[in-house]
Amino acid sequence: MKALVIGGSGLVGGHLVRALAAAGWETAATQRTPPRASPATHRAIALDLLDPASVQALPGQVAGVSHVFFLARTLQKGYRIERESNVRVLEAVLDVLQDLPSLRHVQLVHGLKWYGSTAGPFPVPARESDPVPGAAHFYYDQHALVRERAQGRPWHWSTLRPHCVSGVATHSPSNVMLGMAVYAQLMKEQGLPLAFPGSQAAFDARLTYTSADLLARAMLWAAADPAARDEDFNVANGDVFSWSQVWPAVAAAFGMEAAPPRPQALRDTMPPLAVLWSRVVQRDALVPNALPALVDWNFMDATLALAWEQTMSLEKLRRHGFGETVDTPAMILEIIQAYRRLRILPAP
Structure with missing residues (x-):
């Protein structure tokens, strides 16, 4: 079992590597910039998916790889995920790895956008x-590409579709739980109650979220x-939850009063608070992270704009043999505590 994790430094990749x-796998994980030192849990290698020479060198660095986990995304400014470039980078990786004699499995992680x-x-x-919606999306192109490349070759494939993956990561700004926690702390610093930053409909919508540990x-x-x-x-x-159900507990975790929703564009209201966050970091001796390095507010706005039910059936997953569960409200509070232990957030 020799794994290659393409995109190993993000939220999902970090949990997967652990x-x-x-589980005792030998693991290599890629990141765009050369690592200062390889973590004890895996061998970190530099890979720039947009550089053909970097991709061409990949097979020589992962001899004997049996399983490829493709987690990488190419993002444009404003949390725009371009279709063509995300298909192109997967195509480039398959071009150089698909005929390795050792290869047994290729896996993609997509999501509810499917x-x-x-x-x-x-x-x-x-x-x-369910039928595929009519609109184009790189998920569909990647899925078709992997199925096509697997034809006539000895390896297999799988895809997983989580929603709002939630866990602890320090270098992954597209992270709804850290975004919510930083937002709450900034409201607390201003002496304000904790108002949900989306609409009432988004506050009440029924949701299914995915623990990053469970996903891994x-x-x-x-x-x-x-x-x-x-x-x-x-x-x-x-389980199924709504933010309105857990909001009082989230507010209590910060020693705050829960307030009704106050819709806002976080991409506009949060960046001016970067100086306030810097003061919190200095006052509480936190790990020195600038606000933009912690949270992508465009991502938070996109997530909170979904003012309708977002639930999925797990019947197929259970029927095929995976039956683990996680309590989402407890997960949310544990993630907040974990960030405090890591000195990313101050103590309550």
């Missing part, structure tokens, strides 16, 4: 057998279990 280490979740209300709970374990299962070969799986915690 899960692979715990079902058109960001375009408006969609049939819920979403099922893997599901990824290992899907990559290694024959029952998961050449299949797509929704992956979520297993």
Whole structure:
């Protein structure tokens, strides 16, 4: 079991690398800039997916790789995810790895956008057998590409579809839980109550979120279990919640009063508070992270704009053999505490 994680420094990649280490896999994980030192859990290698020479050198650095986990995304300013470039980088990786004799499995992680979740209300709970919406998306192109390249070759594939992956990561600004926590701390510093920054409809919408730890374990299962070969799986915690249900507990975790929603464009209201955040970092001796390095407010706005139910069926996942669950409200509070232990957030 020799894993290659393409995009190993993000939220999902970091949790996956740790899960692979715990399971005894030999692991290499890529990042764009050369690492200062390889972490104990894996061998870090530099890979710029937009540089053909860098991609061409990849096979020589991962001899004997058996499983490829492709997690990379190319992002444009304003949290715009371009279709063509995201297909092109996967194509480049497959070009150089697909004929390796050792290769046994290629896995992609997509998400609820597969079902058109960001375009408006969609049939819920979403099922893997649902018709593909009419709009184009790089998920569909990547899926077709992997299936096509697997034809006539000995390796298999799988795709997983989580929603709002939640966990602890220090170099992944597209992170809804850290975004919410930093937002709450900044409201507290101003002496304000904790008002949900989206609409009332988004506050009340029924949601299924996915623990990054649970997702990582599901990824290992899907990559290694024959029952998961050449299949797509929704992956979520297993419960349904709304922000309105958990908001009082979130406010209490910060010693604040919960307030009704106050819709705002965080991309406009939060950046001016960067100086305030710097004062918090200095006052509480936190790890010195600038506000833009912690949170992508465009990502937060896009996430909170979804003012309709976002739930998925896990029946297929359960039927094929993966049955783990996570309590989402407890997960949210534990993530806040974990960031405090890491000195990313101040103590309450």
